[in-house]
Amino acid sequence: MFVRMVLWCCVWMLLPCWAKCQQLRNAAALPDSCISPNLPDGSIDTSRTTIRSISVSGNKVTKEPIVFREVVLASGQTYHNADLEKRIRQTREQLMNTALFVTVDVQKVPAGNGFIDINIAVSERWYLFPLPYFKVVDRNWNVWVNEYKASLDRTLFGVKIAHNNTTGRNDKMNVWIIGGYTQQVEFKYQLPYVDKKMEKGFTVGMSYGRNREINYATDSNKQQFLSLSKFGRDYIKAEATFSYRKGSQRRFYLRSVFGWEKIDTAFFNLNPKYLNGRLSATYLDVMANYQYFNVDYIPFPLRGWMIDVYATHRFSKALGMTQIGGRALATWEFLPKTYINFQSVVALSTPRNQPYYNTRMMGYGSMYMQGLEYNVVDGTFGVMGRTTLRKKLFTATFKGPEKWKTYSRIPFTFYLKGYGNLGYVYHENPGKTNFMNNRLLRTAGMGLEIATIYDAVLKLEYSFNQFGQSGFFLHTAADF
Template sequence: MLLRILPLILILLSGAAALANPCQEPAVVITGISLSGNETTKEQVMLRELTFAPGDTILAENLEPLLEENQRRLFNLRLFHHVNYTYTCSEGQVQVAYQVQERFYLYPIPIFDFADRNFNAWLEKKDWSRIDYGLNLIRRNFRGRNEEVRVRVQRGFNKRLELGYRIPYVWRKYNIGADFSVADYRSRTISYANLNNRQRFFEQESGMPIRRSSVSAALVHRQNVQRQAGLRLSYFNEHISDSVAFLNPEYYREAQQERQYTRLELYRVINRRNDFAYPTAGSYFEAIVAQTMFLQNSGSPFTTARAKYVQYVPLSDKYSYMVGAEGQLRLAGKHAFADNVALGFRSYVRGYELYVVGGQHYGLFKQGLTRQLVDIKSINLKFIHNPKFNSVPLAFYLNAFTDAGYVVDDVFEQGNPLTNRLLLGSGLGLHAVTFYDIVLRLEYTLNREGDTGLYFSARFPF
């Protein structure tokens, strides 16, 4: 029995190993850093994330906080299941050791998804023909250098083919990385207009009413895992059928059926959350400015600016509070319906999942109080022998929230009463978090219109 629990005891005590041999000197020198468990990951990938190096002098009272901070930095690379550390201190000299448990890096994820914006939008129709299927293949930590290769082959109602490659460093001296992607999208249906803030769909019996292809390349300045900035250049070619152009001549405006355009995008991300999958402390900031230019007189150029800031405040061991805001400005001489996207897709007020609120500008506010119900560090699956899969963490959180949003639409607001109106939603949710950053949410909501509903989602709320 003792032999079985001894490894567990050693792991639990590893983070506090220094207590057995505390540093007596007021300042210490880091004389060495060792890494173990990284069978695939190159050492330089891990060492680049650390904020200290051999030869650094550190106040003894700051040593533990420094090692814990860097433990989180390594964990937030999302390359490891667990990151632990130990250190020894002798005559003012410190040897640090980080131990990691690597994840499985090849993700052959079957695609079986709903063709609508979210599960509840599909559930309203209950049309089993509106199903997408295929394979999403992701190879993370490619070559052990934290590179990523992405291949998506999707059939069914919406057809997609996507290829992508991300490399964190192409110019190491300046921490410059790159991201490349190419995509092709075709669908049997298209949302050609909104009425009463509901999408109006046109489905073509033969052929595809919409086709979209794109090529994108980006340079990314990666200061560290928490701070990044990038410059992305993309090219798009889009085509709709003559039936769609007839139903809504404003869909592409001047282009009528086909348009080509380039988009230059500058973005900045500062991610200081304690956990990238389900944060309970820290902050998150992102800002994006994009200029879209149309080719061959196929549209009017427009500028988009979007920003988001969220603060996560730990109140106790079990409770945390989240508050954040997001906003968008879109400036153009003329607006096409295809670009009139605000709330209802990537961002929305909870309680309005079944609605689409189009517009040029929007503001969104969210807050929530979270209580941790269960936090199981590891469920051992004895029938699985691979250590990358046989240990499953599981946590449950109870979340009470309120959301507010406002959309400004001066072009397509007619017949859509939720535009230019304050949207309010609140509710109670149960959130589950498990391995490989999977977050599942089940939320009961009430909105300003008096609608109630039970909604399911598979991503973090904000």
Template structure:
């Protein structure tokens, strides 16, 4: 009897598929009827090629799926497309016909892709360090031309021409799909940087700089070729082969004999493997899902300057959990390991340089052979993400607007192990560090995140910081 009732109800789900809005369809969880994907129609992509969009949709023409799998794959496909940073909005609507056939209607709103961005930056390692001095002579200027979705193929072109305090010229081109099956990609980078001022040691875990007025204290020329492999939707592998040339002023080696190797000029090759598993709902500011990354790099392959030999390992795992309605929790576990006993100063890693760092110690540099860190956030959605259409703006690339506002409390901790913890008066190594505080996050379209935080650290210091990326 119950089976007959359920069989009688199932056609109602077919009717609902055609009549209910997308957000209501996701409430449906039962159907013993399978559906065949008949056609996929795409609209709104004036620049983006159809095959780029179809690559992110987890349903293909001819697929046979149950209702719950259909709706789940539609949601994941929307997530895939949004996380490519090509579109402001993505809607996928299933419509039934011929009893069990379903057509998918994909509607996208494309972003603005060409950004000639003026460069007006600080020479220091982050905004908060520069703000301590407010020294405008340490400002760089120029132009950074960013072209996203180049040729409508999700390629990225990035050209930097920078003058001012430091000089930089670079070219970066990334094509995610050079193979017909859209799995293999390639990335090419070449650049040169010339710095008047270079840090050469630490004093009480803060950088000490040397300034060369008439010439450059540091020169770097580098190139990188990367092969990428993305077999499905969430995994990506990268294998990179790089070349680096460094030149330091002789005075720097006199000030710190451990700054580099035995001479002021050297070059080396490097090999790096990177793996990412990204299952976040919205990568610029995630609320659900998880992210994992592993990176192995060998600097120095026994060629060119043979004394260069450094191995590093980086691991990270992030998770994002919705606790209840507007309450969310996120945490991040990260470690970095450099087993080599001798590390020249310019090669050394530590807290304070991306990607390592905890809130409360943004003004410090804590170098170490092994670093472990933990970051956590408990947040409340004051204003959950809301979408608006700004009708006074004519172009849809900017009139479809959303924003969200989140209050949060956080606690971060880290430990940096060093074989020589007290060298150069470093007092933050080999001890547990932590920072805690409150913050306010503003999120809006074009992947913009603005964070304001007030933080206290273990050293009884308190600071106000502004940041422009998600904390985890």
């Protein structure tokens, strides 16, 4: 029964990609042409256009090769007009998905006799953020406000120095010095391209932290915490990642993470299975990850599809496990300004009997169900599917002083949406009180979304579930 459930849910996860592939298969792609736009009689073929030159403007920090890495047009190439428009749109979308620019405008400048010049005008984001840092540690705003009365003891604060384009090559450097709920020091540097072909890159990082409170168990599908007057948990992490980007839309990552965890005896006495009967544990994670992005805008996609799959093995005497999983999304406009979105998430880990440290599933990260914000469901297998129907209402533009230049006009786009979620989490021994395990979970609701620059999305939602619970919820994180 369990094996059949796993196979069925894996098929369910791939349904969004299958649906989008069926749609794309019916769309005829127009091939490129390298011939002249002139007809044999010397007249101009108005159905084709030749690009004479491509230039970039507005990139004060970003190097030109980083921009041209995303361009799917070529100088001297002749295109059917429909194919040209498709490539211009794809170029703009890929440049926006670099998260380097506020706006991208791919301009066609007539040059006569069937030729055009292409100018890519970009407005760069602010890249350097030496800012005060504040973050709520709970999984969402509702848990923090309603269950912990917006306690400042459950927040992180400090200094975050982030440079998101350090040398102009889309390389990112982060230095965090954090206090509050967790005392943490972290450094990370990511360079996407180190070779001439601009395909290979790397990421390195280290962090150390300690805190007085941990989530030591789950009861009635709610996290249970214990807080000490002294620091009761210490951890160290070091990571190294190799990245490979083939073409424009495919990415492959090979990542290794070394970790060390230590807990106080007070936590151990409450749940000896937290670190599998130990007070401390070390592990080495090795993960392979494949991603494919073919959407208009990754943080808030309205057209296209994407997939993210991974396999990881944790080498550890106490915490050893193997996990495979992934996410998929497909979305398209089926009526004017009306979009349908299918999402799915799945994860499977072995062996089935895992220490508590390894069993986070529903309610964490991207595997969450609207309407179950106050709950978590632990296990070794989980799957979730979501369908969302969006209607674009209008765009309001905030007009600032002209001296703000790039930010003199900030758009806010409003969407009305309705959604439904299905989910399932398997746990071999969930405990008597965790009633949401090993059963089909159902939620639904409606809400308002506000999208603006810097990948920011505000979600105001009213959701309900099969257990008779309902309420208003606030989210600020992207779905994917």
